[in-house]
Each structure stands twice: as C-alpha cells, then as structure tokens.
Amino acid sequence: MSRLYFKYGTMGSSKSAQALMCKFNYEQKGMKVLLVKPELDNRGDDGETPKVRSRIGLVAECKTISAEQSFVDLFDQAIASGGCDCIIVDEAQFCTPTQIDQLKQLTKHVPVLCYGLMTDFRCKLFKGSKRLVELADSLQEIKSVCRCGRKSTVNARYINGRCVDDGPIVFIGGDESYENLCYWCWQEELAKGKNK
Amino acid sequence: MSRLYFKYGTMGSSKSAQALMCKFNYEQKGMKVLLVKPELDNRGDDGETPKVRSRIGLVAECKTISAEQSFVDLFDQAIASGGCDCIIVDEAQFCTPTQIDQLKQLTKHVPVLCYGLMTDFRCKLFKGSKRLVELADSLQEIKSVCRCGRKSTVNARYINGRCVDDGPIVFIGGDESYENLCYWCWQEELAKGKNK
C-alpha cells in the first residue's frame, strides 16, 4: 500500500512550486507522474493546454479533472499511455469528497500527493480538504510567513480594499484580492474592515 | 502570542497519557496547568472528582466543561485560584466549535494543548476536531500501530462483534467496542461485517 499525503498551506506558500518540484524529483528517477488540477481552477490557462504554474516561475503541463470525472479513469488512461508511478494533485481543496475517496483507493497502486489550501477566507475547511483530513495518511504543513513575521495560517479576502469574512465562496465582480496572514493580523484587518 | 496545538490520534494511541505527561513536565518546571475534559466524557468517573485516566495507569484530577460553559470562565477561575501557565484539554473532539474559538482566544495568554480523536467510527471529522483543524497553529499526529503493523488511522466500531460504519454517533445498548485499525484492515472488517 502507498500513502495519501495532504500538503497544505496558505496562498503564496509555494504549494504549486512544491508540487512541481516533487514531479521533477520523481522524473529525475525515471518515474512517470500524473499531474492533475481540478477544472475549476483555470488561472493562467489560455484556452490551450492546461498547466500548473507557480508564482516563482515554474510551470508544467497537467491534466484537468471536472467534478463529474473520476481519478480512477485518469489513472487508467495514464497507465494505458506510458505508465504512472505517482499522482500529484494541485489545488486539491477543489476536489469533491468522492474524488478524494477515489484517490485513497488509488494508493493501493501508487503514492498520491495532494497540495492545497486547508481553509477558505472565512477560516472554514474546503470540502475537498475536509475529506483529505479524514482520509490522508499524513498531513504536512507548507509554512509561510505573515507580514508580521509570524507563521501565516489564514487566507484573508479583500473586497475593494476591505478585509471581509463573509460573502459567497466564489466572488464575481469588483476588485478581489487575497493575502496570507496570521490569525491575529487577520483579526486586526477584519476589525479595520468593519470600521470602514 | 502562544499557540493552539491539536495532537490527534486514534483510540489507544496514548493521547490521555501524553496529556498527563505534558502536565507533569510543566509542573516539574513550577508552572500551573489547567487540565480539562468535556463533561460528555465521564468514563471512569465514579460520582466523585473527575479525572483524566490513561490505559497505561496514569491518572490526574481535572476540571470538566459542559457544552454550555466557557473556557474563558474556567481560565479566569484558574487565574483567580493560583494561576494558569498552560491549558491542556483531553478528549477535545467533544468540545463545541464555540469552545475551540474560546481556546484560540486564550492563546493570547497561555499555550493551549488539545488532545483528541480526529474522526469517528465512520471516518468523519468530529465537530470539535473540525474546528481545531481550522484554528490550530500546529497539527501533530500521535501515532499508533494497527494489528497488521501499519499505522492505525481509523477508529473502528464493533456492534455485537460486527464491524459497522453506520448508526448513531452515541450508541446505546448492546455490546459496543472499538479498535484502532489502518484503513485497509478497516475495509476488510467492514466487508466481513456486511457478510455476517
């Protein structure tokens, strides 16, 4: 049996870069990697081949998976077309719970490494992350630093410059941005946001 | 700022013993520890002083907290009656999400160490554990071994000798028991249970 890993971190903690380096290391050993991201996450794709991109500049082509598709099918296709020694999933928080169960089953065959956010801008678990916490053999934090020097643990959302912890999960329209903060800087920012 | 720790493990992984040793180590340094368990968990109490008990034989008196009570009040009482340098919570999965938020706020003053189960017999997060995953500064696994030698990650429930993954969370009547298993031994036991 292989293992299901959930490597979680805040935005900007280099999760995608870690996923790409993990792929690189496996390939250096002559192994085949199936790199996948949920279809929802189409940042940076230009109507062409989907890619996993990191802020620091690393990039690699990947497969996408829609909420209706199965990882078992993707794995079977990978086996049929050259082999698969390892599955790496980026933005795994957007997988459905059912898909995480599929990944768990696939650890009968190969190790599965999932990279993603633990919580959303309200500090609540994503559905995919919740299932990963329930099923993963290993939870590993990818650490990054808050502007104050402490460890960041929260993905703060700003709408039109104001830090908010409510509103729809998927925001449409207006100027939206995110910053990874520690819990205490986040509380301060929320307090400031409410006074604006 | 101090930190909120969630030290999780399966049943029989020595969580209570770890909690008691942590208390012992703080006290050896002359510090005051507030040891608490949720009122729900009254195993081993005999109508007298509530206690945290470990299978290996360690035991210590503790405070209890009901679902309606606040950790802030318990902390204030501890400060008033001799001081509090550290809060340790056993069986933390039974805390309410609101109580976990209280513990997070108390890390402004002292470190908080929560020991508990991550998932129930269905491999679903407990409500208290869910909030701990969302708010803890550090998730640390207390490892234990399955009967097959692999790491145990599941708390399997047996009703009248049959392994089950449905039924009420709190079971009343009949012969109920638990065993910490790895996911794959659990799947086998469930399959056997369904064929009985």
Add this chain to the structure above:
Amino acid sequence: MSRLYFKYGTMGSSKSAQALMCKFNYEQKGMKVLLVKPELDNRGDDGETPKVRSRIGLVAECKTISAEQSFVDLFDQAIASGGCDCIIVDEAQFCTPTQIDQLKQLTKHVPVLCYGLMTDFRCKLFKGSKRLVELADSLQEIKSVCRCGRKSTVNARYINGRCVDDGPIVFIGGDESYENLCYWCWQEELAKGKNK
C-alpha cells in the same frame, strides 16, 4: 524493510515514559517487544532485574546490553524465546556506534525505536546519537519546556550549584545535577557560573 527511529529530547522530556507507552501500545496489539537499555545506565536498578523507569511513575523490566554485546544476539535470543515484533532502546545515546549499525541491520526484520539524548552538557553529540543521526530513517524531537516557557534544547550540568560546560563526561564525586534549559537560559546560567 522496517525503519530505524531516533526520538530525541532533553532530560526530563519524558523519553523513558514515551518508550514505555510505545511498548504498551505494541503489546496491546498482541505483539512482542524487546526493551533494552545500555548497561552503563544503571540508575534505579537495585542489583535485581534491570528496569526502564520514568519520572512520572511508569516502569517495566528490560534487557541490558554492555558495550561488547551485540543487538543481533539479543534479537536472536528474543526470537528463540517467544518472538520479537519490535525493538525499543532507552538511553540510546550510550550505545556504541557499532551497536547502532547492528540496529540498522535489524530493521530488515522489525522496526527499531531508539529514545535518547542528542547532546551532552557541553552541547556536543553523544557518540551513539551521532551514529543514530547518520543512520536513522526518521529523527523526531520529544519536546519539553524550559523554565522560561521556551522549548528546552540543552542538558545543563550543575556542579555544586554552578552551571558548567567543561569537565569529564562522566562526573565522579561532589554534587552534580542537571536541568533542561533553552539555549539562552543556558548561556545566562553559564555566565553566572563563571562569575561565581
């Protein structure tokens, strides 16, 4: 292949208690544990059966090993007299490098868990610990708290009440004691010691 673990911590960090709980957990699953300590460490033995004792009160009989003996022989004897599913070594810093190599070879058969100090009162690696760092598959810190609230990382020696970082490794005569401190409290204590 199984793994060689080095679980290190300062004095008073509950290493022996952890070793005993690990033994307990294996035995709860019906497995046989070979518990060993180096002969050098005879604290608490009274000319009778050697034991591993923890400050919190846990205790268990154990085998001892002298610097000339081999872990392979101890393992073979254990296999011959009932079996061995796991080897646990307490005070592993006192093992010889050759004995650590023997333990590495034995991970072909069973997991080996070594508990011990990383460094002596001068903040230098013990010979056994050095070899463990070189060969272990996993280094895991058993954390404990300094009197100041920070993590302790140093085993400070006091001779007649004065903190010292020189003198023989094994001290004879006079009043010797130890305290686990963080590096900065240790530096302060050494400075005070030099001014006495």
Add this chain to the structure above:
Amino acid sequence: MSRLYFKYGTMGSSKSAQALMCKFNYEQKGMKVLLVKPELDNRGDDGETPKVRSRIGLVAECKTISAEQSFVDLFDQAIASGGCDCIIVDEAQFCTPTQIDQLKQLTKHVPVLCYGLMTDFRCKLFKGSKRLVELADSLQEIKSVCRCGRKSTVNARYINGRCVDDGPIVFIGGDESYENLCYWCWQEELAKGKNK
C-alpha cells in the same frame, strides 16, 4: 529570539530550490533576505557574481563566505546596506562549526534557515551538519525518492561507475558522480562495486 533551522536532505532533494522559494516568499512580504553559500561550493559560478542554482531552473545571486570569514560581518554589512530580516544559507554542511555558532548567535536578531546535506558519501556527518544538529532549534527533513520508490537517505558516490564508500572527501581526477539512494540500495551498490 528567532530560530535556527536545519533543513537537510540528500542530493537532488531540491534543497537549493527550497532555499530560493523561501527567499521568494520573504521578499513577497517586503522583507530583506541575506542569501549565502560557502565559498568552497562554486558549482555553476563563472568567475562572475556567485549564485545559488537549483536543478529545476531557479537561480538567485548570493553572497559567499570563506572558512575564515564571519557571518556576523556579513550580517552587519547587510544591515548597513538596506537591512536583513532573514538569513538563508545553502550548502550549509560546508560551513565551519565556528560559523554555525555565529549563526546561532544571530538568531537573537533574525531567523536563520540552513539547507544542506546531513551526511557524506560514507554516511558520516559533515562537520557543519554535526554542529547544526547540536545547535538547531528545529531539524526538518526534505524528502526525496530513491530509484526503488523508498525514501532516499544516502548520497552514494560513484568513481568510474563503481559505488565506493572510501577515498578522500574531496575527490580530484577521474569520473565522479553521485546518486541519492536508500540505505538498502546503497548496500547493494557497494556490494556490486566491490565485486567489480
């Protein structure tokens, strides 16, 4: 007080890439990073500005330090010329023990992250790594995979295609190469090497 981290891994485990991503993350938060490598390690420098380079393609300019120089001087210079919020050292195994002591002292001011090998081709600690194990507040393994799928823990040396565990630390002449292996594949390769 900040912390001294030793992030160790075998060759090809992406240590340099991790060091560069850590620098990137600090700089994204507007902080100043002092990136240093020991002068001994001049791979990839072309008589021009020294650089830290990773196999996956990341690269950044860095300072170098000779065995006679002091990290305290480098830190003072960095403070004088724009500031320093964090020190990152690549190939830290080549630092002298004295330099590691300097880095420990500098954690009074900023966090220090050291990336490097734990052991050489004989599976013996490097002198810099030994001092890091003695003084670091945190030891963190950067994992990578052996050709067999297990975790790699050994840096195997090949001279003219033959795996060897003796000879000078710094090899001159002939065809030298390295591969990160697990202990058991390494033992096999050494046995093959001896039969050639």
